[in-house]
Amino acid sequence: MWENLWPRGNLSLELISRELTRVAGRNHKSLKDNVWDPREVERLARELAQIAVKELTRTGGPVRDPRFFTKAKRILRRPMTVRDIGKVVSQIAEASLHLNHPRYASHQVVAPVPVAALVESVVSALNNSVAIWDMSPVGLVIERDLIGRFKKLFGYPTSADGTSVTGGSYATLTALLAARARLVPPAWAAGHARIAILAGAQTHYSVSRSAGIVGLGTDSVFTIPVDNLHRTDHAAVPAAFGAARKAGFRKFVLIATCGSTSTGSCDDLEALATLAHREGAWLHVDAAHGGGLIFSRRHRQLLRGISRSDSFSFDPHKMLFMPLSASVVMVRDGGALHHAFEQYAPYMYGNSGREYPDIGQFTIACSQRVDALKTWLTWKAYSPKLWEELISDVCDVAQAAYDYCHRSKILVPAHEPQTNILCFGLRRRPKTVKASNHIHQAIKETVDASGEAYISSTILNGWRQLRLVVMNPRTTAGDIVRLLKVVERIAKEM
Numbered sequence: 001m002w003e004n005l006w007p008r009g010n011l012s013l014e015l016i017s018r019e020l021t022r023v024a025g026r027n028h029k030s031l032k033d034n035v036w037d038p039r040e041v042e043r044l045a046r047e048l049a050q051i052a053v054k055e056l057t058r059t060g061g062p063v064r065d066p067r068f069f070t071k072a073k074r075i076l077r078r079p080m081t082v083r084d085i086g087k088v089v090s091q092i093a094e095a096s097l098h099l100n101h102p103r104y105a106s107h108q109v110v111a112p113v114p115v116a117a118l119v120e121s122v123v124s125a126l127n128n129s130v131a132i133w134d135m136s137p138v139g140l141v142i143e144r145d146l147i148g149r150f151k152k153l154f155g156y157p158t159s160a161d162g163t164s165v166t167g168g169s170y171a172t173l174t175a176l177l178a179a180r181a182r183l184v185p186p187a188w189a190a191g192h193a194r195i196a197i198l199a200g201a202q203t204h205y206s207v208s209r210s211a212g213i214v215g216l217g218t219d220s221v222f223t224i225p226v227d228n229l230h231r232t233d234h235a236a237v238p239a240a241f242g243a244a245r246k247a248g249f250r251k252f253v254l255i256a257t258c259g260s261t262s263t264g265s266c267d268d269l270e271a272l273a274t275l276a277h278r279e280g281a282w283l284h285v286d287a288a289h290g291g292g293l294i295f296s297r298r299h300r301q302l303l304r305g306i307s308r309s310d311s312f313s314f315d316p317h318k319m320l321f322m323p324l325s326a327s328v329v330m331v332r333d334g335g336a337l338h339h340a341f342e343q344y345a346p347y348m349y350g351n352s353g354r355e356y357p358d359i360g361q362f363t364i365a366c367s368q369r370v371d372a373l374k375t376w377l378t379w380k381a382y383s384p385k386l387w388e389e390l391i392s393d394v395c396d397v398a399q400a401a402y403d404y405c406h407r408s409k410i411l412v413p414a415h416e417p418q419t420n421i422l423c424f425g426l427r428r429r430p431k432t433v434k435a436s437n438h439i440h441q442a443i444k445e446t447v448d449a450s451g452e453a454y455i456s457s458t459i460l461n462g463w464r465q466l467r468l469v470v471m472n473p474r475t476t477a478g479d480i481v482r483l484l485k486v487v488e489r490i491a492k493e494m
């Protein structure tokens with residue numbers, strides 16, 4: 001061995017030293033070796049898992065640390081080494097907004113079911129892309145199984161199809177592309193189509209945004225008034241079709257919503273399906289929020305009629321309590337979804353005769369996480385009974401909030417909750433809209449800044465309202481009363 005190490009000829013000191021450095025370099029571990037060192041990976045996994053467990057089981061502390069911004073800046077400034085990873089991630093977690101806190105009741109993002117959050121690191125470690133069979137054989141089987149389950153559950157025929165997407169906005173966009181493929185087949189190549197979109201005034205903004213993206217134009221969106229429960233007023237639908245026809249439109253998409261963003265209201269899907277069919281319109285149900293209600297025997301009647309729709313969107317990352325992202329779009333006529341996209345990509349597609357299609361051919365994304373796994377796993381491991389329990393709990397807590405506001409001398413509910421969302425405001429609000437809106441927004445911001453609770457706000461009929469969305473299944477009626485007492489105290493102080 002030594003003969004190989006020592007160069008022949010002069011053994012000068014310089015040569016010896018050069019050779020010793022070379023040998024030492026051979027034994028020195030590269031950065032890459034350290035990064036993949038199994039013991040190092042295990043150490044990191046333990047540290048990071050501990051942080052995740054702490055978050056998933058959180059019961060106290062501030063919902064949002066009042067000093068979060070200063071702390072975030074400090075984290076940015078501090079130098080860091082590999083040994084600091086656990087500490088820094090822990091600091092980031094502590095300074096973050098805690099959706100797992102029982103007094104978080106703000107936007108429609110959940111405190112996730114723990115197993116669904118924890119399996120995400122395995123999904124990332126595998127890093128299979130579900131778009132094509134070659135890249136994720138098992139992931140694709142799981143994805144197709146989940147879509148098949150939803151097909152049955154929502155009463156769609158076997159010829160229906162669907163796919164995972166990264167959110168309700170993508171689901172709506174995909175559904176509109178499927179509708180366009182069916183209503184105006186040459187539109188993909190020609191780049192334009194004239195289709196009117198009729199949607200209730202409480203429809204999520206992703207509908208008009210999608211109209212803009214697809215090239216239908218936001219001017220093609222016709223707004224239908226809502227009733228006193230903030231549901232699309234089906235009595236006003238014929239007039240909206242009339243207005244669209246008068247403007248020269250002959251093809252239509254009617255949008256219904258189950259679980260509207262502001263109030264969680266559910267449209268009368270049976271009535272809207274009848275109207276859509278009568279007018280020859282494509283009916284899309286935005287069930288991004290409310291789709292999960294299908295698992296609750298007490299609440300699933302709110303989705304009655306969804307089986308008559310042409311497409312619907314549904315976010316398990318909302319009322320199935322999955323971490324981001326978990327969303328699906330379902331299309332009754334699977335062929336319309338398959339024809340919504342056309343592409344030539346021989347390096348990707350070309351799978352023939354296999355049991356499963358390459359779903360990348362009918363989704364927007366090319367790289368796609370196996371988002372279906374967490375929902376599928378939760379379903380299989382805990383059975384849908386888990387979701388039934390969680391959905392009932394969050395809806396009951398919203399009802400408890402309503403009851404409290406109803407009796408409160410300071411607060412007043414803006415509506416009775418149909419699901420897990422409640423808007424409420426000051427019983428004695430300022431007379432002008434401007435002053436009232438200002439004070440309500442100020443209350444919301446002060447509550448959030450206090451660290452004691454976290455809420456959101458919205459505008460109903462021109463007036464800003466405080467809004468709570470119960471997205472943490474561990475939030476109890478007692479927690480929500482404590483939250484409302486914080487709001488009352490802050491409102492009195494202002």
Ligand SMILES: Cc1ncc(COP(=O)(O)O)c(C=O)c1O
Nearest residue numbers: 108167168169204259261288289
């Ligand atoms: C009714 C409704 N539709 C669609 C969306 C958009 O979903 P995402 O945020 O997953 O894109 C939301 C979001 O809150 C929603 O409430």
